Amino acid sequence: MAVPSLRRDKPGVAASLKAEFSRSDGRGSQLLSELLDNVLNPKRPVAEAEGLEWCKCLMAGGERFEDFCQTVRAYDHATLCGLVWTANFVAYRCRTCGISPCMSLCAECFNAGEHTGHDFNMFRSQAGGACDCGDSSVMRDSGFCKRHRSTSGSSIPSVPSDLMMMSEHILPRVIFRLVQHLRDGYSESVSDPATERDIQRTLQQMEPLVSLLEDLTKMGGAMRSILTRVLGNHQIYKDLSSGDFCTGEKTYAKKNYDKYLTALKGSGLVSSEERSASSVLDHMAGASNVTILGATAGAGQRESSDEEEQDGSQGIGKRKRVKFCNGTKDPSIVDILKHKCFLEEILFWTVKYEFPQKMVTFLLNMLPDQDYKIAFTKTFVQHYAFIMKTLIKSHESDTMSNRIVHISVQLFSNEELARQVTEECQLLEIMVTVLLYMMENCLVKSELQDEENNFHVVVNCGEPLLKNNTYWPLVSDFINILSHQSVAKRFLEDQGLLQMWMNFVSLFQGMNLNKRELNEHVEFESQTYYAAFAAELEACAQPMWALLTHCKIKDMEEYTRTVVRYCLDALQDWFDAINFIDEPSPNQVTFHLPLHRYYAMFLSKAVRCQQLDLDSLLPDQEMLMKLMVHPLQIQACLSEIHSNMWVRNGLQIKGQAMTYVQSHFCNSMIDPDIFLLQVCASRLDPDYFVSSVFERFKVVDLLTMASQHQDGAPDPEHEKSMLEGALTFLVLLLSLRIHLGMTDDEILRAEMVAQLCMSDRTHSTLLDLIPENPNPKSGIIPGSYYFENMLSAVADFKAPVFEPGGSMQQGMYTPKADVWNIEFDPIMVILRTVYRRDVQSAMDRYMGFLKQTGKFDGNPWPPYRERALLNPSYKGLMRILHCKTLHIVLFTLLYKISMDHQNMSEHILCMVLNLIELGLDNLPEESVEEEEMLGEEHCSDSWFNGTNIATNLHHIINHVRVRVPETAPEMIREPLASTSSDTTCVQSSNTAQVFSLVAERRRKFQEIINRNGSSTIHTPDVRAKTSKWTAPNSTPQLTTTILEVRESMLSLLIKLHHKLSGKQNSYYPCWLEDSESTSRLDPMQQIHGDGTTAVERILIKTAAQSRQNKFSIEEICRKVTPPIPPKKNVSDKKALDKEERRQKARERQQKLLAEFASRQKSFMETAMDIESPDSDVAMDIGSSEKQDSETVYDCVICGQSGPSTEERPTGLVVLLQASSVLGHRRRSTEPKKLPTSDEEKIYPEDTCGTAHDVRITDLQRYFKDSSCLQSVSIGWEGGVYVQTCGHTLHIDCHKSYMESLRNDQVLQSFSVDKGEFTCPLCRQFANSVLPCYPEKNEEKCLWLPCNNKTLHVLIKEVEEQQEQLGMFPVSISSVTNLSKEMESVMKDIRSTTQKKYIDYGKIPGSPDNDFLFMYSVARLNLELELVHRGGNLCLGGAGATTKRSCLNQLLHVLAIHMRLFRIDSAYNPWARLTRLTQVVDSGICDDEKPDVPLLYRDVPSLLMILALTMPQELHKEHFTCIVKVLYNLLYAQAIATFSFRFNEEEREVWKNSAKLQIMDNSEKSSEVLLSHIISELSKGNLYCASNTDQKSMITTTIWSPQSLEYSIQQFCLPFFRTAGLLQHHLFSDDLPCCQQTEEEFGMLARYLRLLPTSLNSNDEVKSFFCLDWPLPALDIVSQWCLEVTTSTESHSKQVMNLLVQDPQWSLPRLLRLPENYNTIFQYYHRKACVHCSKVPKDPALCLVCGTFVCLKGQCCKQQSYCECVLHSQNCGAGTGIFLLINASVIIVIRGHRFCVWGSVYLDAHGEEDRDLRRGKPLYLCNERYKVLEQQWVTHTFDHINKRWGPHYNGL
């Protein structure tokens, strides 16, 4: 059979081939193979559509491929989700359900699972991941979603063999084609951009093929298992790939295979064939690793020379190498690869191509297949070293790192799998070897200690590998596998591994060395330190924590012992390598001692969790002395840095000090260091330890009794600070119990208290500040239930509030009172502070608490706290408190402070007292015994006889031998003493010897060394060094003198009490004065207070220790105190105190209450008030007050006052802004809900803006354009709102002000060119000046209202005035400065909004249009004011708004302009309103459209027109007359409107029922008018149209006279309100107010003077009371109805819409948001935009109308405007409020500027989560949303938000 033509019908061929196969004579296979030779020929493009089509067809065996997929999917056995995602995907993590910390779920599985109340969060995937749902090795079953919970595998039938048969035969060839392509496309040198392009092309070409494979993986378990078989089969690979395959293609196959071998070799790898040869070489060279080591420059060369020297003892390089070789069991780890199946070679290429995304996704998609997972993991491990090598070389290492971890996390998170590969594939060896290999590439010689004889090598933190953190994928994998118990055990058991690991860790020991600059400021501040800290944390500490987790139980104690042993070995090696003997080099510090820290943390674990004997784990004394040196050096150095002794090293050294104690590092750095020092202190000789501390802190010279001393190492200015540091360190060392007995609970509590005491914290900051135990399985997981419980125990929550000025506070936690009272621990605060000011802040807050609660009024001292019980293993630590050296220091300092020596401070005294008190609280058990044991040796120097502080306190020192400079004051005074009678006595043992700390330390050191028999080797070194030490005698300029002291520590303490209290003899032993009150004897009762409190407490404790102490104190007091104790006074005072305190408490409570009330008030003001925050500086506008004299304005620029005149007008600072707020009003009082599903939608049809648009369009179709433009108002959308801050200025002053702004170099946040400025006085944003109209008071007097004119007279007068306007030129025509300014502001107003919001006329720019725009501006500003008043006028003048209004001025400007328009008197509505006209149907001419019937006209618009076209000043009686006339029309409109709401029967009833009443001639009754209007309108057949069309709309409610009256009132109210406000502004009439909303109608009717005077003020007001017809009512109503009925034919469809008006709108609201942010996020973050139909990268939502836009997207850009900006113009006329979906933040766009407003969604702790970083559930904060809405409605975004920036239309 011939090879089938490619053009043949594919399904047919496929079907026949499949049939051939079933015959099993091998013919099928041969035919297929021939076909595939053709289809998958390497000469054809790799992913040719035709070829792929063939493959699909063949696999489907003649079926449609889609059907085939369907069928295969039915056999899916997998119960895992396994969905693979790439970067930026939104996934979930649930800590409650997760077993592995890496567990993650896709949104679908998360939402379908049950996680309510769990500790979960949403996160944006960085490296990509896969869904773990269904994998019980990673998460608990209870968290599986419904889909993956069922283990329904059994119910699925097994796959029929013939279904997959074709695939089984085809797939090997498909995959081989892929491999061929990968081989062909690769070329080595990657640095060349051309080859890189080639590689990209190769990847692109094969993409369709990989997609096909990916699709296959998605077909479920059946297909995946076929793929697994193909990928893993050795035979298939051998047959196809080795080059013997393919008849006639041999040459190609060979070449292709050679390319593969070349690539293998090019990667520094050896192929399987060459393996045997290379292994021979290995043996010859000793180890393959030599080459690796040899490659590193410095260290490598050194080794070889060492080897030659045969210097065994110091050859660190050699030792390292030797160990390295021992550890590396299999040299093939790094450089040998052998591929046995497709999977292996494909992975090889995937690595080679640096993990192309497509390939990664394909490989990961296969993971749900268990066999594949195992095979793939093994392959991955096999390539591990190669992967890391490629990574180091890669220049896109970030992307590659992410892809690597994307894969490895899936493999290594599974404990079973990790264990398997650890055992079978040496995973641990590979990882450690590769880690070492990586670091070997960037080693430098260590310069620590002995620079010349240092053989230690460390990593160079300046290398890219460390700086870029390139090693993190490897380290993170390592930590991941160590988190599995079985793997960790394996690691701890293998001594070779441990040794290798310690070698690795020691590469970081001492890195990034700092040398103190003593002379000049360092030229270049190296920024390597962060790399160093990151490296220690990630590469050393994190694996340590992972290992420590597994050393928690007794069973593991052997492992701990092993680790400790290896740590000590490594440390010993290190000390040797750096040539360390006993003293650190001065002025050097490294913060990196990972070996020390390993040792410390394993020790701590051993003692705490495994109850091991500490001593069995400790080295000898000499080693302990060495161990303490470097950590102590760091502590001293911290103090030096704080004392500014390292300033010349630049800021970076401060950065290091901060990082060292910072919350993410302290657990792994400072805490182990302090602990190790505590261990050393507990075992070393206390005198040695204490003197070492003072020596390291360089304060030895300060610790002499002399008032002056020789200049020591630190400058005098640093001395005090260093001494403070040293003492503080000792207190810290003795107080801290973090590793010495505190439980995890207690630690967490103490950490939390420390952070909260420094400052109130938000939940997330606190979480971040609490040192994170890096081990996630330890139980202290931040954010867990545990954390929350602790938090609520120590802190109170302060809900988020608004601060004045509109800035929003987040929810905060503040310490409970009891915390301040009992738990506040300054020591803990000091330990955890980065800045000194944080300690101060804690103390200030503490003082505040004491003052507030009346506990203490002065400046308190840090409270002394009792400590957690010390673990007995560390009891020795307390010996420090009972050593002579410390006591001498304490005595000396007490003496110096009491003598006012220089460089002493309160802080020093505080620490001294603290140490004494600690001593008293921790007395040695064998105190009595010890005192008896006193040997001669101890008192040889006559200082103290014993070591117990309790006894030494009362020991009197009479004389002290001191060495002082000859100039010291002692030298002048002392000669007397030396010649005194008791000279001999002085010379004898009674004189304390010169005390030298250095000498003391040296002596002790020698003692220890000598005791240690083993240390013979080192003794010579020590001796050699001896000469270097500054012996006390070697300072010639000092002389020895004897100081008379005669004090004990007790006497000094009592003196200090007097000193501190500022009173002579202030101390009197309390037990003498008040014996019956035992409570006073409890010293811990007195914690809060100053120094005197502390001294008193110490004295009480001392007295309690022994009778002798008590006696001594009494004696001292007797000497200095008058004999009569002030007992009575004290108790009186106490009683008085009590009363006083009670009083104070009462006052405090009242103050608190008042404060609370005012806070509430200010909240209401800032949150709800529509005023600007600067209201208090604003002035009243003069014009709003009617005064007899002319109004005087102050100019805020020149400061002059005067009236506004025609020549020099004054103006109001105003902000003009376009507004569409009113256009967004709706009928319903409930705000629209934001849609959160496809079913929900918002229709814009029911908004006020749309309704008015429809109405004007309808009118324009049938009526004369000019008439239409007077029948409505516009500006609902894009109208201009005018607001002012109330400040006035001369307009010429303003012009020069603008000029100066223009020349100002400072960049303004506003654009001066657009006329923008800020008010010179209150800084409120503004953009124009509104001229003030000069008042003519004489005129006003002339026009005082007189009430006796009849309506007829008034109508006449109005008409006359209206006509005047056409005849007389108005004053504005004569050009003055004022008129120019009025014109200019009118121009500003017009240009504030877009043209489309002005031009409604058919002829663009017609004067009718302008006229419409101007009265609409007046209307809009009135309506907006109404909205600001809450939508009604019930509150009247006392309403919410006392806002400065500029409406009066605005109305003047508008009126002056409107009068310029000559309205043809033929169209003047006044005549039609007040007269019966003859020519009713004159409108129906041939081409002329008729006028708009009066019944269609908008009455408030008519009011504006009539009021603003009257000459100024308008008289009130004329205004009232206009309102009366218009009310009649409005009433008729109301009746007509309601008549349409009746059904036919009702209408008939109403029509007839009133007929009788007509006889009564009661024209005013609504029934009569209703009946009349119904019959009049019936003539035009209007109701018929409505009956047929609108039946469904008719309400079912039955109309009663009461409901009719109510409806009429409601209909008329909007007009009343507008008219009322207009009257208020025109005539400055105070607005009335009423109690209930029902009274509003009557109240306004009275205010507008519509009611007859006869009406009693208490009578109920009916709407028809206000009617006042100038003509027979029925006649004029008939005329109005006729206007409608004569024109109906033309627009019968619209009659209903035009005639039925509904003037009521609810207040503008933003969309209603769902409670939970997730509802929004889930729907919108993957929703496609309707314009570009893509899912936007930054989606945003308009909160006004719900439109979904692409923020910043190029996709939806129109003429350089991005979609968001565009929408802000269309939706809000330049104002837009957008919710950024991916950030949960709201931005506000205002014109060309924008600002980030903040978030209205807060988490459970009242915090924002910008960019959803924490991913915790967020809930709507209604208060904040209300504030947002308020700012929108009141147009105050510009004033309240401060941070505006230009958006350049790019949002």
Ligand SMILES: [Zn+2]
């Ligand atoms: Zn899933």
Ligand SMILES: [Zn+2]
């Ligand atoms: Zn699931």
Ligand SMILES: [Zn+2]
């Ligand atoms: Zn859960």
Ligand SMILES: [Zn+2]
């Ligand atoms: Zn001025």
Ligand SMILES: [Zn+2]
């Ligand atoms: Zn102002």
Ligand SMILES: [Zn+2]
């Ligand atoms: Zn919108």
Ligand SMILES: [Zn+2]
């Ligand atoms: Zn879009």
Ligand SMILES: [Zn+2]
């Ligand atoms: Zn778009």
